[in-house]
Amino acid sequence: MEHPLTRCARFEKASELMGKRWTGLILRILLAGPRRFGELTDEIGSISERVLSERLKELEAEGVVSRHVDAGPPIRVAYQLTEKGQALWKVVDELGRWAERWVDVKPASAARKRKSA
Amino acid sequence: MEHPLTRCARFEKASELMGKRWTGLILRILLAGPRRFGELTDEIGSISERVLSERLKELEAEGVVSRHVDAGPPIRVAYQLTEKGQALWKVVDELGRWAERWVDVKPASAARKRKSA
DNA sequence: GCAAGTTGCTTCCAAAAAGTAAGTAACTTG
DNA sequence: CAAGTTACTTACTTTTTGGAAGCAACTTGC
Numbered sequence: 001m002e003h004p005l006t007r008c009a010r011f012e013k014a015s016e017l018m019g020k021r022w023t024g025l026i027l028r029i030l031l032a033g034p035r036r037f038g039e040l041t042d043e044i045g046s047i048s049e050r051v052l053s054e055r056l057k058e059l060e061a062e063g064v065v066s067r068h069v070d071a072g073p074p075i076r077v078a079y080q081l082t083e084k085g086q087a088l089w090k091v092v093d094e095l096g097r098w099a100e101r102w103v104d105v106k107p108a109s110a111a112r113k114r115k116s117a
Numbered sequence: 118m119e120h121p122l123t124r125c126a127r128f129e130k131a132s133e134l135m136g137k138r139w140t141g142l143i144l145r146i147l148l149a150g151p152r153r154f155g156e157l158t159d160e161i162g163s164i165s166e167r168v169l170s171e172r173l174k175e176l177e178a179e180g181v182v183s184r185h186v187d188a189g190p191p192i193r194v195a196y197q198l199t200e201k202g203q204a205l206w207k208v209v210d211e212l213g214r215w216a217e218r219w220v221d222v223k224p225a226s227a228a229r230k231r232k233s234a
Numbered sequence: 235g236c237a238a239g240t241t242g243c244t245t246c247c248a249a250a251a252a253g254t255a256a257g258t259a260a261c262t263t264g
Numbered sequence: 265c266a267a268g269t270t271a272c273t274t275a276c277t278t279t280t281t282g283g284a285a286g287c288a289a290c291t292t293g294c
Contacts, residue, residue, distance in 0.1 A: 014216035015141035021281075024132035037242050048282050053243060075290065077242060084219045091215055094207040099131035102201045138252075154271050165253050170272060192261065194271065 017062060018091070022047050022055050027085070028092050030065060034080035134179060135208070139164050139172050144202070145209050147182060151197035181205070
């Protein structure tokens with residue numbers, strides 16, 4: 001057993017994974033169900049295909065997502081979360097809750113926001 | 118109210134914040150209590166001072182951490198979480214739980230690891 | 235049956251972010 | 265008053281990301 005608040009290699013590794021640009025967004029989308037490459041680019045909006053491809057490979061290498069090729073005829077590739085990946089739902093969920101409570105989308109004007117939310 | 122699984126600007130912003138290298142680690146340390154600049158560098162270990170300084174400024178700008186100068190005589194600067202920052206404990210905590218359950222520190226050999234954990 | 239899509243990437247190059255090392259300002263200690 | 269400590273900053277290199285175009289393997293249109 002490890003102390004929860006001392007340095008922890010596992011946490012560092014997890015943080016390195018989640019602490020990469022776009023990973024949180026990709027995970028959030030995949031938590032809603034499998035997606036194809038093009039769907040991910042569309043839903044994320046501003047990610048470059050180069051980086052999406054890279055991120056998906058990393059996540060696959062970490063065992064967080066799995067890649068499924070459906071040889072069609074219309075060939076399609078779907079990405080979905082593994083069990084390990086699905087287990088991240090709590091992290092994504094808590095981040096979402098925090099965001100709804102604390103993140104203000106429009107930083108200027110009408111920034112008044114108390115506990116009332 | 119917003120749908121939890123559609124595109125959400127708040128989540129994107131939160132994800133952009135957490136999705137920067139070192140942010141998770143910094144937050145985890147500060148959740149244990151205030152820290153000085155040098156303590157953070159020591160506890161994180163491999164972060165460069167340049168980037169730590171940058172990250173702290175970003176977090177301060179986002180209202181997640183606050184900077185306190187104690188004009189000493191031995192001048193000291195302490196960083197601590199704001200209420201907004203402390204609210205992130207659940208996210209960090211869930212990531213820590215996930216890491217303990219799913220992240221294997223030594224990737225090669227003895228990698229067998231079932232539900233038993 | 236072949237030019238014109240579509241999908242899922244990859245490659246190339248420029249821009250942004252992070253790593254490394256040294257420097258600085260304001261003290262404190264010897 | 266030279267040397268050390270703390271909290272950064274600056275300059276420079278390496279890595280990562282962005283943007284656009286290219287490409288292979290099909291499918292559709294005519």
